[in-house]
Amino acid sequence: MSTRLLVSVVDDDESVRESLPDLLREFGYAAQAFSSAEAFLASEYVGKTGCLILDIAMPGMTGPELQRELIRLRYQIPVVFITAHGDESTRPRMIGQGAVECLSKPFSDEALLRALNAAFGAG
Amino acid sequence: MVINREHSTEESRRLQQCFNDLSQIVALSTALGRGSLSQLVADLLEMLLGMLHLEFVYVRLKDPVNAAPIELGRTAKSLDGFIGPKEIGSVLNNALGSNPQTWPANEQIAFCDKSVSLVSLRLGPQGDMGILVAASTRADFPEETERLRLDVAANQAVIALQQGRPSSEARQPANAVDEPLAQPTIDTVSREGGGELEQLRRAVESLRLREIDIQSVVDAIPAPTSIMTAEGEVEAVNRPVLEYFGRSVDELRHWSTSDIVHPDDLQPTISAWRLAVETGEPYEVESRHRGSDGVYRWFHVRGFPLRGSDGHIVRWCVLQIDIEDRKRAEQALRTSERNLYLIISTIPGLVWSARPDGSADFFNQHYLDYVGFSSEQAQDWGWTAAVHPEDLDGLASAWQAFMATRQAGEKEARLRRFDGSYRWFLFRANPLRDDSGNVIKWFGINTDIEDRKRAEEELRDTQAKLAHMARVMMMGELTASIAHEVNQPLAGIVTNANTCLRMLAADPPNVAGARETVRRTLRDGNRASDIIGRLRALFNRKAPVSQPIDLNEATREVIALSLNKLHRDGVSLRTRLAEDLPRVTGDRVQLQQVILNLLNNAADAMSAIDDRPRELMVSTGRDEDSCVRLSVHDSGPGFDLEVAERLFDAFYTTKGDGMGIGLSVSRSIVENHHGRIWAALNDGPGATFSFSIPGSSEVTISIGGPEGKGTLAANNIARDVG
Numbered sequence: 001m002s003t004r005l006l007v008s009v010v011d012d013d014e015s016v017r018e019s020l021p022d023l024l025r026e027f028g029y030a031a032q033a034f035s036s037a038e039a040f041l042a043s044e045y046v047g048k049t050g051c052l053i054l055d056i057a058m059p060g061m062t063g064p065e066l067q068r069e070l071i072r073l074r075y076q077i078p079v080v081f082i083t084a085h086g087d088e089s090t091r092p093r094m095i096g097q098g099a100v101e102c103l104s105k106p107f108s109d110e111a112l113l114r115a116l117n118a119a120f121g122a123g
Numbered sequence: 124m125v126i127n128r129e130h131s132t133e134e135s136r137r138l139q140q141c142f143n144d145l146s147q148i149v150a151l152s153t154a155l156g157r158g159s160l161s162q163l164v165a166d167l168l169e170m171l172l173g174m175l176h177l178e179f180v181y182v183r184l185k186d187p188v189n190a191a192p193i194e195l196g197r198t199a200k201s202l203d204g205f206i207g208p209k210e211i212g213s214v215l216n217n218a219l220g221s222n223p224q225t226w227p228a229n230e231q232i233a234f235c236d237k238s239v240s241l242v243s244l245r246l247g248p249q250g251d252m253g254i255l256v257a258a259s260t261r262a263d264f265p266e267e268t269e270r271l272r273l274d275v276a277a278n279q280a281v282i283a284l285q286q287g288r289p290s291s292e293a294r295q296p297a298n299a300v301d302e303p304l305a306q307p308t309i310d311t312v313s314r315e316g317g318g319e320l321e322q323l324r325r326a327v328e329s330l331r332l333r334e335i336d337i338q339s340v341v342d343a344i345p346a347p348t349s350i351m352t353a354e355g356e357v358e359a360v361n362r363p364v365l366e367y368f369g370r371s372v373d374e375l376r377h378w379s380t381s382d383i384v385h386p387d388d389l390q391p392t393i394s395a396w397r398l399a400v401e402t403g404e405p406y407e408v409e410s411r412h413r414g415s416d417g418v419y420r421w422f423h424v425r426g427f428p429l430r431g432s433d434g435h436i437v438r439w440c441v442l443q444i445d446i447e448d449r450k451r452a453e454q455a456l457r458t459s460e461r462n463l464y465l466i467i468s469t470i471p472g473l474v475w476s477a478r479p480d481g482s483a484d485f486f487n488q489h490y491l492d493y494v495g496f497s498s499e500q501a502q503d504w505g506w507t508a509a510v511h512p513e514d515l516d517g518l519a520s521a522w523q524a525f526m527a528t529r530q531a532g533e534k535e536a537r538l539r540r541f542d543g544s545y546r547w548f549l550f551r552a553n554p555l556r557d558d559s560g561n562v563i564k565w566f567g568i569n570t571d572i573e574d575r576k577r578a579e580e581e582l583r584d585t586q587a588k589l590a591h592m593a594r595v596m597m598m599g600e601l602t603a604s605i606a607h608e609v610n611q612p613l614a615g616i617v618t619n620a621n622t623c624l625r626m627l628a629a630d631p632p633n634v635a636g637a638r639e640t641v642r643r644t645l646r647d648g649n650r651a652s653d654i655i656g657r658l659r660a661l662f663n664r665k666a667p668v669s670q671p672i673d674l675n676e677a678t679r680e681v682i683a684l685s686l687n688k689l690h691r692d693g694v695s696l697r698t699r700l701a702e703d704l705p706r707v708t709g710d711r712v713q714l715q716q717v718i719l720n721l722l723n724n725a726a727d728a729m730s731a732i733d734d735r736p737r738e739l740m741v742s743t744g745r746d747e748d749s750c751v752r753l754s755v756h757d758s759g760p761g762f763d764l765e766v767a768e769r770l771f772d773a774f775y776t777t778k779g780d781g782m783g784i785g786l787s788v789s790r791s792i793v794e795n796h797h798g799r800i801w802a803a804l805n806d807g808p809g810a811t812f813s814f815s816i817p818g819s820s821e822v823t824i825s826i827g828g829p830e831g832k833g834t835l836a837a838n839n840i841a842r843d844v845g
Contacts, residue, residue, distance in 0.1 A: 015615030015643070018615065026626060109617075
């Protein structure tokens with residue numbers, strides 16, 4: 001392919017913002033990282049993003065709130081939630097609200113890959 | 124009324140002794156003839172001192188020649204130092220006033236660190252010739268026979284005085300003796316020697332020599348005295364008898380069939396008298412006798428036998444002492460004593476009294492019951508056995524100090540209960556002083572302060588716990604925090620490692636990239652281990668308890684703890700705590716931890732402020748939705764809006780040595796109490812941190828961890844920021 005699919009990562013945690021994009025590039029995707037939902041919305045990448053990897057709990061606008069905002073703005077970007085919190089009820093709830101997947105940190109690369117395939121496969 | 128005669132032998136001896144003493148007193152004054160007046164009085168005083176075991180005896184006489192009074196006195200040998208008549212006189216002046224005419228007949232004063240009972244007898248028919256004062260350490264001084272001896276001595280002194288003043292117009296008392304009397308062959312009876320028989324022998328001998336003196340002795344006694352035959356018939360009576368009854372001797376002989384003795388008392392009196400005559404034992408009764416005015420008065424009647432050398436009774440001597448006033452006083456005293464006793468017994472404290480030297484002489488029943496001692500065991504210094512050994516020295520020093528300053532004082536010490544357990548008491552002592560300021564007695568009360576002490580200890584305990592709690596988090600919240608915080612770097616590590624493998628598996632291997640991922644892995648690993656390390660410094664919280672809490676009270680306690688620090692930091696504190704603040708339900712120590720955290724943060728925030736006063740205000744109040752709110756308002760630098768979001772996050776800190784846990788834990792605690800916590804910038808400088816909690820009604824505290832709503836921004840930052 002000449003253009004890679006863009007995956008945008010929105011997470012307030014620095015470790016994640018550093019490490020995830022490199023892995024995504026190894027998977028063959030293009031990657032951008034943002035420290036907050038507001039930063040993402042304010043950027044030029046909203047329309048270009050093929051898949052969003054979103055932290056759930058963030059100061060300011062949360063992950064689910066960003067998801068709703070994007071729907072309101074008529075974007076149909078598949079969302080994969082990642083979270084450091086989480087109990088058994090989180091994943092079903094997120095999926096029930098339309099997310100492609102919800103992964104708990106730390107997650108394996110296979111799990112991430114499966115989620116991305118599902119996101120792009122469905123798209 | 125007949126009085127029991129348990130100590131009849133002793134009584135017999137006492138009465139014999141009294142009679143003997145009276146004889147001697149009379150003999151002394153008349154036999155010495157024209158010896159010097161002061162010698163006579165001095166001998167009289169010496170005699171009285173020994174007979175009655177007095178502390179001192181003292182006479183002040185008006186000298187008819189010059190104006191200065193004559194003072195004579197004797198003190199007991201047991202007193203230290205020289206105390207002469209002038210010294211005694213000045214003690215009396217200080218205690219009773221300088222005019223002996225106004226001295227009370229009975230008084231208690233302090234003399235040489237002892238409490239003494241005084242009797243003052245005015246001398247002379249008009250009582251203006253002078254005064255005789257006798258003092259004893261016994262509280263019940265004088266009893267009747269002692270009073271009798273003093274009266275007689277006083278009378279004899281007056282007689283001697285009047286005989287020594289041929290130019291005075293003093294009349295001789297009607298009972299003065301005219302016939303010459305035989306010389307006494309007995310010297311001053313020593314009390315130690317002889318024993319009862321010997322004393323009897325001596326008394327009898329002296330009697331034998333003075334058979335004809337009986338009348339004169341009897342006449343000298345100022346109380347109604349009758350002499351009866353051995354068969355019990357009235358033989359002779361003295362003037363006071365005649366004067367009181369207003370009857371002739373003949374009429375008096377028929378006392379058992381007349382109305383002289385009150386009808387209710389007559390039969391017991393007759394029985395007692397008959398028994399005495401039959402058995403030869405002394406007797407005493409209290410009975411009412413009718414005076415010449417027709418009114419009955421109470422008398423204490425005492426009869427004792429006078430025996431001849433062969434042991435047979437030759438006469439009976441019957442004394443009648445008017446006790447009407449005493450009876451009335453006794454009645455009143457009994458009533459008031461009963462009242463006083465009830466009062467003292469009811470006072471819910473351990474009541475005691477002590478002598479001027481500090482030894483205890485009275486304990487109320489509460490006291491004795493508490494320590495489980497009898498009155499005898501506790502007396503003097505026995506009570507100190509119940510004081511805790513560690514507190515005894517301090518208590519003793521304090522007691523000495525009170526006695527030295529003669530001021531009231533108090534001291535805390537532990538006292539052992541009858542069951543062996545110790546309780547804290549506040550010992551309080553109050554002096555009772557005479558007019559000169561000398562202490563006559565100490566009165567004290569010991570109050571149980573065990574509960575207060577316990578409360579103080581618990582407060583100290585809570586203080587320690589709070590200081591401790593400042594470093595402790597709820598385990599549930601800690602676990603969630605750990606999980607959350609550690610998962611971040613862990614995720615980084617896993618992701619970076621995966622990336623590394625892929626980079627190395629590429630063709631050609633992306634070594635530079637792999638190296639970068641490894642570097643990041645190391646950094647994340649260190650970060651994770653840092654977090655664990657800091658958290659390991661904390662240890663288990665206590666299980667939270669749920670109780671109704673007055674937030675104002677909790678706040679005041681925390682403020683009390685922080686005052687020192689605030690003062691050191693140059694922070695001035697104001698409070699505005701709402702009245703009628705509703706209670707909240709929750710864990711008191713946890714909420715106090717939140718308040719403490721906010722206070723410390725505020726103080727720390729102002730630590731760099733120099734150009735304006737460092738002011739802290741803590742306020743409480745009720746919010747509209749019946750929540751209870753507490754706010755801490757500081758005059759520090761406030762906070763940046765950008766970091767506003769992170770204020771309550773775990774591990775967010777602006778302090779170099781901060782853990783960054785305080786606000787995050789505070790948030791968890793508040794949210795577990797179904798409340799919210801927030802921060803706002805002030806209109807002026809500084810920030811206000813507040814939390815509000817629902818008032819108690821049906822609120823229950825969730826003891827689990829938060830359900831992920833802890834990081835919702837809505838709870839952290841107030842809408843009124845900016």
